[in-house]
Amino acid sequence: MSDTAAKIEARAALLDAAERLLISTGYAEISTRRLAEEAGVNHGLVHYYFGSMDELFAQVLERFTERLIARQRAMYARDVPFLEKWRTAMSYLDEDLESGYQKVWLELQALAWNKPALRDRVVHVDEEWRAVVTEAIQGAVEAYDIDTDTFPVEAIVSLVATFNLGMILERHSGVSTGHRELLAAIDSWLQTLDVGVRS
Amino acid sequence: MSDTAAKIEARAALLDAAERLLISTGYAEISTRRLAEEAGVNHGLVHYYFGSMDELFAQVLERFTERLIARQRAMYARDVPFLEKWRTAMSYLDEDLESGYQKVWLELQALAWNKPALRDRVVHVDEEWRAVVTEAIQGAVEAYDIDTDTFPVEAIVSLVATFNLGMILERHSGVSTGHRELLAAIDSWLQTLDVGVRS
DNA sequence: TATCGTCTTAGACGTATGACTAATACGCTT
DNA sequence: AAGCGTATTAGTCATACGTCTAAGACGATA
The missing domain is CATH 1.10.10.60 (Homeodomain-like)
Known part of the structure; x- marks a missing residue:
């Protein structure tokens, strides 16, 4: 038709x-x-x-997000240690910066701050990402036997989601102070967990 | 004149x-x-x-920031346990949301993404906040005898700065999933450190 | 009170905007 | 090949924009 x-x-x-x-x-x-x-x-x-332009913008974000969520799910589905998945995820941060996805995402968030009609569309994208991260963290908690008494899964997910978002925002504003050190520290912490589980 | x-x-x-x-x-x-x-x-x-409007916008941010940096420094200068300072700082997050400061800051960052001339002004604000946080974390590391071998101060500062920024961004986009749990988890972890130092 | 520099105003200029319309071209179907 | 519905075009409309200018009001100084 x-x-x-x-x-x-x-x-x-x-x-x-x-x-x-x-x-x-x-x-x-x-x-x-x-x-x-x-x-x-x-x-x-x-x-x-x-x-309207707003509808068009929303579709741009959703189309772009769809691709990357699929990539992310496929990546996390691999049968490799969480440490490796984490490292891949962190390398995707750089990829997504270069591809412009993060810029598109940030622009649409900024647009939605002042256009309530767009809010739900943007929130939904956030929820999709959060769902992917939650599954991944859930897997890590089980694989590495992480104690969730003081740090429940939801808190870890929120920490990962927010510090990622914060890094993305800082990078676009021209700041990357401490990012390398932070990621290195997390990586070495995960290494200790990974080694612990292999022995 | x-x-x-x-x-x-x-x-x-x-x-x-x-x-x-x-x-x-x-x-x-x-x-x-x-x-x-x-x-x-x-x-x-x-x-x-x-x-120009850009110059005016930049001055709005700088004027607003000046007030809050002063407040923050005064707060951290108090002679109370770090745990209490941290809690105050987290309560400021809510205050600054309501006062609109965070919105002003985010709007200017969004503006600066596409206006290189504004970048330095916005970066400078980020640096001011980072300096305040760095001093505070430095104090906490010493007071609570935190091990900085795997997690150096710069990494901790970057983590705190980015997850705060991430929470601010999420809140403005209409998401606050897990924030309460995350802050509660950090608080209880700090409590264990605080108790450890008092005994 | 007269003077002078700064503050403030109203308004004009050309340009770009979103929204809309009426006419046309295209490509199926039959 | 004819007809028809969709895709596409060019163009109009009032409105709002940033920038600039020339004139006037104000207030301190002398």
Whole structure:
């Protein structure tokens, strides 16, 4: 019925263009006209397909997130020690910085601070990530026999989620002081747990 | 010479208005005209006094930060156990959410992501906070005799700074899952250290 | 009281914006 | 090949924007 090749192409072109512009210039400087020009498409199509810029932005984030959540789940599903999974996850932090995903995510959060209608969409992305992290941490707690009396799983998950988010934010603001030291410290702590479990 | 009462008043009115608007609507929806209206001032004064909106925004953040850094230093200077200082610091997190400071800070970070000229100003604020936290953590490490072999002070500072930032960001995006549990876990861990030192 | 520099105002300029519309091109189906 | 529904286009509309300017009000100084 709908969804002809042409329609899909124009939609994708707009989403791709929005993704590029979010990464390079941020939401505040994206107008329908500029976006359409970047996409090589008539500026009327933005409203024709998406109804509003906000809807389009939300779809950019969701599309991008979908890819990475899939990658993350596949990575954590591997049958290797948690230490290795953790290291891979931390290397993804750098990848996702370079790919621009983190920028897209931050831009949409910033947009949602002032647009209640977008809040739920952004919260949902946060929840997806949290779910992935929770499974991973749950596995680590069991594998490494971590004591959860004073530090329950939910607290660990929250700590991991927030310090990751904090690092992402700091990096985009131009600060990375102590990140290397922090990650090194966590890594060596995990090493002791890993060695303990192997012996 | 300059700095007559009137000049100071108009400047302050603009800074106050910008602060309110940053908190309520975000930087993207603040035009010189809207700001001037909110301040009850002619719209030409924005450029007359500040030259640009960016400069004005930066001054809003710096003025606000100055107050809170002073408060924070005074608080940490008290002669009480670190545990109590920590609890006060965590209660400030809620205060600063309600006062709008965190919103102002986040808005300026978001603005700076796409305006390299603002970067240094925002980084400087981050550095001021980091300096305060570093002193506090340094004191805690000595008072509670914390082992810094695997977790050096710089790593601890980075952890505290990033997870705080992450919590602030999550709260503004409408997420607070696990925050209570995380803070409770840290608190009870600090309690064990505090008790250990008193005996 | 006259003067002078600063503060403040109103308004004009060209440009860009989001929202919308009417006309046209395209590509299926029949 | 004709017809029809969707995709696409160009263009209009009032509005708001940042920037700038020229004029006027104010208040301290002399």
